[in-house]
Amino acid sequence: MKLKVNNVHKFYGTNEARIEVLKGINCEVLDGEICVLLGPSGSGKSTLLNIIGGLESADEGCIDIGDFCTANMKERELSSYRRNNLGFVFQFYNLIPNLTVKENIEVCAHLTKNPLDIDDLLKTLGLEEHKDKFPNQLSGGQQQRCAIGRALVKNPSLLLFDEPTGALDYKTSKEILDLIEKINHKYKNTMIIVTHNSVIGEMADRVLKLHDGMITSNKLNESKVPAASLEW
Amino acid sequence: MRNVLYRRIPRDFKKNWVKYLGMLFILVSTIAVGSSYQAATGGVTKYTDDIVENNLQEDGYFEVTNKISNNDFLHFNEEKINVYENFYASENTYEETAKVLLFNERKSIDIPVIFEGEFPKNHNDIAIDHVFARARGIKIGNSITLVNKTFNVVGTVALPDYTSLFLNNTDLVMNTQNFGVSLLSEEGFNEIEDKYITYRYSYRYQDRNLENKDKKTKYEDMVKYLYTTGNSVNTFLPADQNQSIFFLPTDIGSDAPTMTAFVYILVAMIAFVFAILTNSNIEKEAVIIGTLRASGYTKGEIIWHYLQPTLIIALLGSILGNILGYTAMIGVFCNFYYKSYSVGPIPVTFNIPMFLLTTILPVAIMIGINSLMLWRKLRLTPLRFLRKELKSGKDRKARKLPNVGFMKRFGMRVIGQNRGSYITLFSGIFLSSFLLLFGIGIKPMMEHYTKTVDESLSYNYQYVLKAPTDVEGGERLYVQEFKTYFDLGKKDIGVSAFGIKKDSQFFKDAYVSNGISISSSLSDKMGLDVNDKLTVKDSMTDKEYTFTVNKIYDYKASMSIFMDQETLLKTMEKDEGTYNCILSNEELNIDQSCLIRRISRNDILGASDQLLVSFGTVLAVVNIFSVIIYLVMMYILTKVVIDKNALSISYMKVFGYEPKEIRKLFITPSTIVAMVSLVVCLPLEALCFKYLLIFLSSMIDGYLDFFLPAWVYLAIVGIGIVTYAVINIFHLRSINKIPMTDALKCRE
Structure with missing residues (x-):
């Protein structure tokens, strides 16, 4: 599903303390693309991701995704938008501690009429052996796999990753990125990955660079590197 | 696909079983007390209603020196009144102290109810009233000598015309120790010597729908007829003037609103504790909620998820509370009635409105309060949950604290952070201390009341007369019984108007030439002062009179x-010199038939003792209950503070803080709040108790002055401290259990 960001502005604070964190963002991400959003801290990349994900509203402009336009959406509509179109993966996994791996994935399977086959998904995630374990019995990488499974099980058209490797070591980070890539090939979801690690941009179809609330670069990656080959 | 979030609930119950079990225990106990009280009261009400027709309870009786004639029976029948023999023998000196009436077998009126054992069949069988039997320790199988004859006790009974055991109808209090009734077989009764027999005739109107005024006319006609036909009538007592019949139906359920309010206040309290627990859980799980909301879960779905534990506990509490109330607990309240009133086995019937009051309403209160809290909390955006920004106000600044030591400032922060829990803790301590204050304080208060009344009472005997008597001695005066509307109690209360002379021996300083003076107890109860108006009503004529208060006596x-x-006589349109009351310091020899009421000093002072006997079981339940509430509320609410700070406690351990220092940081604030609450609540509780007394005082003939000796307050604080000390042992253990690795785990 094609994603279009139309002249998005976002302000924080009031009066003299008012700061514009997004200054008219315009961009497109095509169906099935992996888009990496790069930028230093405070550049506005997480804010943009939150607006795309319907977690924050834009003060001006809107997001078009398929038939939806987020402008003027009410809370209930935003909820429905997220339910039907989006999957979120966070830096710190945010798993429910008293549900097993399989149950954590089932939490989001419940939100759709046609979820992916959970056993098949567990195999893809490499969590088949751990499906009955609780999150505190897993390593960080396994927990992030589970979080990806939870976001993916609805088979959403758009998967949003907020610093998915931020809490992981080098080796595990590479495994997770490899998994993201595999999923993209298998399920063809559009993916937006927010990161400050520029190397991750090498595995993306598109790289957007943000600085001080503005897109400074929007490039299609013509020489994609497989995730497994990334090094930093 | 079915939502798997429900699987978290049993796991949550398992993990936090102490908290949930404690809450369930209080809820079950509260509802059990409420439902058993309602069921027992409802059962007694049904019993007193049912015996009127099912057991053909009399509409009145008269006693004559000789048996009435067949013509008399025929006359009454023509007047549509069924009159039946209801003869009895009197034993005035059972074990030297008690009076026992032995009634003949009854077939047509006042049909007795068997309580235990069986009705008498043989000539030497007897069935004793169960209240009297219990009070005197008489058991089935015992032998008992009455009216010169030995009987075998084959059963215990309840007579419809003696649901309350008043020795004389003129008595102020029941006397279950020294007065009892019993039942013989016809064969046994016929063997009793004539000298013991009293000819009582009980009657019932054939028309069961007579208005009160028609009943009064019929009753007056009967009296006239008996006198004019030469019958020597010793007593004539319609049922609505017979305390043994009317006392129970009018007394039953008089404290139902207080009990209902008590149950609902407790349920609301439990609901608030649940709200605090859920709130703390939401703060702990903010990121999970944010994730679920980001994934598309709606606010309603999240509210429903977090509401389920409350709903389950509320439903379980209601169901178990009702089961317990209708089975085990009902015995406590039925026993309370069995100890005081002569009723047959209390019918426990399922009453839908009552069931709703103890099931649907508590569940609704719990769900209502918790839904409101959840709804308010979940108004925040998913992003704020993800960022754990759950407090209102965008730019919250840390409150500036006084320049004191670090440990003290840390403690202040803990108190500030947990103010919601502490406010509920304060309320919980208030409620349980109040119950405890009531349970412990009522006895010394009643003793003080007895002492005050004893000091205040200027006479030893008061005789209210049917007609003037020629007996010598005492001070004669006119007394008129009025009703006045007690606004606070939303009911009429009785007021006695004494018409006294200026030189009254017994009310020396009460005399006023204009208007009225009122007793200080009436003034306190009604909030009346000098120059206020008091409106009273004569319930016989429905006429109202308004007087100005000129003095508080x-x-x-x-x-x-x-x-x-004379003013009172004129007001009541009575002849000059009329009197209907004699006050005396010595007992006067006035024939019972001339008396409406005889009140002795002991009767008045005995009222408080009777009340304490009746309420003994309930007060014990209240005391145990309040200590349990203390324990559970204090435990849960202070545990919330420790749970909330588990990570900080873990950090402190890693930093090298000693267990003693950690206790100081995280337990001392709770201790301070608990102790301050205990002390601060005392005057508030005393104030509430004072107001409660105004209601309670409507149950006895007087006004209970608020009086609590210092030891009661000390006991409340002492019990609070001991309870808290016990809880602290558990808290220390749970603090010791928090692992240092918590602090070292990867966290946002």
Whole structure:
């Protein structure tokens, strides 16, 4: 599903303390693309991701995704938008501690009429052996796999990753990125990955660079590197 | 696909079983107390209603020196009144102290109810009233000598015409120790010597829908007829004037609103504790909620998820509470009635409105309060949950604290952070201390009341007469019984108007030439002062009279007004010199038949003792219950503070803080709040108790002055401290259990 960001502005604070964190963002991400959003801290990349994900509203402009336009959406509509179109993966996994791996994935399977086959998904995630374990019995990488499974099980058209490797070591980070890539090939979801690690941009179809609330670069990656080959 | 979030609930119950079990225990106990009280009261009400027709309870009786004639029976039948023999023998000196009436077998009126054992069949069988039997320790199988004859006790019974055991109808209090009734077989009764027999005839109107005024006319006609036909009538007592019949139906359920309010206040309290627990859980799980909301879960779905534990506990509490209330607990309240009133086995029937009051309403209160809290909390955006920004206000700044040591400032922060829990803790301590204050304080208060009344009472005997008597001695005056509307209690209360002379021996300073003086107890109860108006009503004529209060007379013994005797007589349109009351310090030999009421000093003082006997079981339940509430509330609410700070405690351990220092940081604030609450609540509780007394005092003949000795307050604080000390042992253990690795785990 094609994603279009139309002249998005976002302000924080009031009066003299008012700061514009997004200054008219315009961009497109095509169906099935992996888009990496790069930028230093405070550049506005997480804010943009939150607006795309319907977690924050834009003060001006809107997001078009398929038939939806987020402008003027009410809370209930935003909820429905997220339910039907989006999957979120966070830096710190945010798993429910008293549900097993399989149950954590089932939490989001419940939100759709046609979820992916959970056993098949567990195999893809490499969590088949751990499906009955609780999150505190897993390593960080396994927990992030589970979080990806939870976001993916609805088979959403758009998967949003907020610093998915931020809490992981080098080796595990590479495994997770490899998994993201595999999923993209298998399920063809559009993916937006927010990161400050520029190397991750090498595995993306598109790289957007943000600085001080503005897109400074929007490039299609013509020489994609497989995730497994990334090094930093 | 079915939502798997429900699987978290049993796991949550398992993990936090102490908290949930504690809450369930309080809820079950509260609802059990409420439902068993309602069921027992409802059962007794049904019993007293049912015996009127099912057991053909009399509409009145008269006693004559000789048996009435067949013509008399025929006359009454023509007047549509069924009159039946209801003869009895009197034993005045059972074990030297008690009076026992032995009734003949009854077939047509006042049909007795068997309580235990069986009805008498043989000539030497007897069935004793169960209240009297219990009070005197008489058991089935015992032998008992009455009216010169030995009987075998084959059963215990309840007679419809003696649901309350008043020795004389003129008595102020029941006397279950020294007065009892019993039942013989016809064969046995016929063997009793004539000298013991009293010819009582009980009657019932054939028309069961007679208005009160028609009943009064019929009753007056009967009296006239019996006198004019030469019958020597010793007593004539319609049922609505017979305390043994009317006392129970009018007394039953008088405290139901208080009990209902108590149950609902407790349920609301539990609901708030749940709200605090859920709130703390939401703060702990903010990121999970944010994730679920980001994934598309709606606000309603999240509210429903977090509401389920409350709903389950509320439903379980209601169901178990009702089961317990209708089975085990009902015995406590039925026993309370069995100890005081002569009723048959109390029918426990399922009453839908009552069931709703103890099931649907508590569940609704719990769900209502918790839904509101959840709804308010979940108004925040998913992003704020993800960022754990759950407090209102965008730019919250840390409150500036006084320049004191670090440990003290840390403690202040803990108190500030947990103020919601502490406010509920304060309320919980208030409620349980109040219950405890009531349970412990009522006895010394009643003793003080007895002492005050004893000091205030200027006479030893009061005789209210049917007609003037020629007996010598005492001070004669006119007394008129009125009703006045007690606004606070939303009911009429009785007021005695004493018409006194200026030189009254017994009410020396009560006399006023104009208007009225009122007893200080009436003034306190009604909030009346000098120059206020008091409106009273004569319930016989429905006429109202308004008087101006000219003086408050220091008199605690009754709700009374005093006025010039002649003025009262004129007001009541009575002849000059009429009197209907004699006050005396010595007992006067006035025939029972001339008396409406005889009140002795002991009767008045005994009222408080009777009340304590009746409430003994309930007060014990209240005391145990309040200590349990203390324990559970204090435990849960202070545990919330420790749970919330588990990570900080873990950090402190890693930093090298000693267990003693950690206790100081995280337990001392709770200790301070608990102790301050205990002390601060005391005057508030005392104030509430004072107001509660105004309601309670409507149950006895007087006004209960608020009086609590210092030891009661000390006991409350002492119990609070001991309870908290016990809880602290558990808290220390749970703090010791928090692992240092918590602090080292990867966290946002």
